[in-house]
Amino acid sequence: MATTEPVIAKEKDTHDSDLASRLARTWHQPRGVWGWLSNTHHTAVGIRFMVTAFIFLALGGVLAAIMRLQLMKPENSLLGPDLYNQIFTMHGSTMIFLFAVPMMFQGFGVYVVPLMCGARNIAFPRLNLFSYYLYVGGALVLWGGLLTNTGPDVGWFAYVPLAGPQYDPGHRADIWSQMITFTEVSALGVAVCLATTILRYRAPGMTLNRMPILLWEKLTLSFMVIFAMPAVMVASGLLLLDRLVGTHFYNPAEGGDVLLYQHLFWFFGHPEVYIIFLPGAAIVSTLVSCFSRRRIFGHTPIVVSVVATGFIGFGVWVHHMFATGLPQLSESFFTAASLMIVIPTGVQFFCWLATIWHGRVQMRLPMLWAFGFFFVFLIGGLSGVMLASVPVDTQVHDTYFIVAHFHYVLIGGALFPMFAGLYFWFPKMTGRMPDETLGKWHFWLFFIGFNLTFFTMHFLGLHGMTRRVYTYLPDMHWQYLNTIATTGVAFMTAGILVFLANIFRSKRLGERAGNNPWGDSGLEWGTSSPPPSYNFLLPPTVNGRDALWDAAPDQAVVVGLRDDIREILVTHSLDSNPQHKDEDPGPSIWPFLASVAVSVTFVGSIFTPWAVPYGAPLVIITLIGWLWPHGHSPAPLPQRATWSR
């Protein structure tokens, strides 16, 4: 390295309060309402994603509770079919599009990934903020629809022709398709940000080989989102064209094809399941290692499994269509593919078991939730093995057996790890510890309630209760099991309330956490809690897979980043050697304005195709503002940041 690049400093040189105050000034985050609209720092946006997604979890949960009350007895008159159909559609759409993906992928990803990479911010922070507001826009459209009795009523899957212009007049399905497009653009934007952050912003020394499992998972997921989301955008886009401008893509009377929609939808829909489950699995990998006080057993097999799941996940979509009547050869193929995906999941479970077996387990709150995940998710995963078999699937498909199965998979695979993750990173986000006693109450209430509600549904399905029915006849003898299922909701609700109490209480009164209260190995624990606006005083470097555990006493840090502008070190995507420095664009109102312009255009297009030509200039203006070169003086000759031992 040339002598002009003396950029290594040791830990002892870094306690520089001048540097801290200069960085704080440079990385200043706007506050208040303006901050809400313009702050592009990933910790703020990430927490906002999580809080918003949690609100939608609660709203979706309320809808679920209403449905359970309706189904508690036969021929109940609480809800009519019209409202029930809106409610179950909104429940599914909310939970998948407004909760699960924004929470598990965007929320955790945006908050944790840059910190775990040792970066000062996420890549493309304005795109990230834009994605957040686009997601909020889509959510408002969808819920605005429900509140004005225009809630979608065709299921979260919106099969044609039921969702087509002939059988669903009005704007209900339009709202659904536009909302899909919104949230998928949001996920795509974040996928680009996260993939770039992981590939280019990693701390020097964090080679691909040393990348933590959680980053591998987020990288895999980002690519899954990039490949899966376009399929559903095509599906919903063509549906919208059929509905709004009279095309006939899905109209069998004019040579259109109703199965085309199903293929497009499930080509997205099944990878979506893994987009929701893999973040949970990655959180569990992190926790199992941390709370067993040892390195994860089988780092490489787990990483390979995660990546393999990403690939195989795209080859199983037809198992949602076994009842459509397929040739036997394709049935066997998709059965084999669906069974194959058990292998990488099995590998992860065996590695977690081995880690715990040979570890020293500390049953702290997050680990309790991880154990809940093992007990619950396994039931869903194993009933999934039954569903991979075509003959069995043709029987239980579209019954409450499936409802039970995928709630075990999704609540087990996402909600349990989510609570584990929220408790785990809560000290990092707030600087305070969550309350363990309240957390245990939360766990047991939720665990019992969940099993009461959903385990019974297996039996309902086996005894012939189909999904999406607003009521059933007394002769069917389903009421007892339905009553048990409804009872469980009370427990789950109580659990969630205890969780909220815990969060609000601990945020103010919790024990102070310190930098690394759990003794974990991730780089995010190497900075203060909550992290400063610049994340790291001096960005860290990495010696091994478990960054903090492998750190030398005099671990090198990165210096040479300017403190008068927002510089971020960019490293090589494979060996993470420093390559150049990038400038973070800083807070801006334009992403918010752009998302408003896009939302107005999209919502307007539900009512008139002219909204597109009228809205386009608005979008262009906001994009010009967004990309307008900012005024500060050009940096002096770029100094190359670098790192060596």
Next chain:
Amino acid sequence: MIAALYVLAQAMPLDPGRHSILHPGAPQGSHIEWLYWVIFWIVFAVYVLMILGFTRAGAKSRTDAIYPLPVFEDKEGDERAKWAVGTAVAVTVVTLFVVLVLSVVTGKKAAGLTSKNPVTIQIIGHQWWWEVVYPNPQADQTVTTANEIHVPVNTPVVILTNSADVIHSFWAPSITGKRDLLPGYSSAFWFKIEQPGTYRGQCAEFCGLQHAHMGFSVIAQSVEDFQAWQQQQLKPAVEPSNDETSRGRAVFLTHACLMCHTIRGTDAGSRFGPDLTHIASRNMIAAETLPNTRGAVAGWILDPQRIKPGTEMSPNSLAPDDLQALLAYLQTLQ
């Protein structure tokens, strides 16, 4: 707790009447039920083993220390774990392969048509009822009915599916797996029922407002009974035999009824709603929602939207005498 739930569920007074995957009444359903239980016990064993593993691991490795313990290395443990995990993965692969083979073999058994001369029935899904046609090359030998599917026992029955509007799914849990009715696609599957009896079924694919009340029944009867039924169904409607039923027919033909329904032998010939030529021979009306009693039919005619909100049938305001005459007439349509 799960075991307790299981026991509880078994103790529930569930419908013994032929609407359950676990009470099959046809060989197809029995094959699938067998496969279900085989895979169930396999995954049950896996679950128990895994949970025992996690419980044991958690219990034996547990420490009560609150503050993070130092991280430790366990090379020897890792070495043993390598073997354990490798074996477990190998066992998983073999088990999955067994499941695959069983599934494919059972699928072939359940789907393959093994005997000739089947009865062919065309099922056309409508929002929200089932049109049932027994096609015959001679048009006047074609039977058309709705929601109640009569089949002979011990005879293969081929079902041809189609839909008049949206996607529906034909599912009688005690007989065999479901099959979607797709507009623009026709598909076929078959089953054979060995025990006479009534098997309930219903639509399994969400199809709109009255998806919940879109039931049907499969009535398996001896070959002789089936043929007698078929001959009966081929006849045109019974002629009115007294003043009241004549008036009832006149009411039918002068009100909205004939806009949607057919009664063969009269001027009513619309195919939009179910064929009512032999409505009195059916057990249930409104897609297995109401018993075919005079009172229920009256309620259905007057205000179907209250019973099945959203149904395509519109309310009818009839004078009491007209209604009674119409009911009397409909009851003669054996």
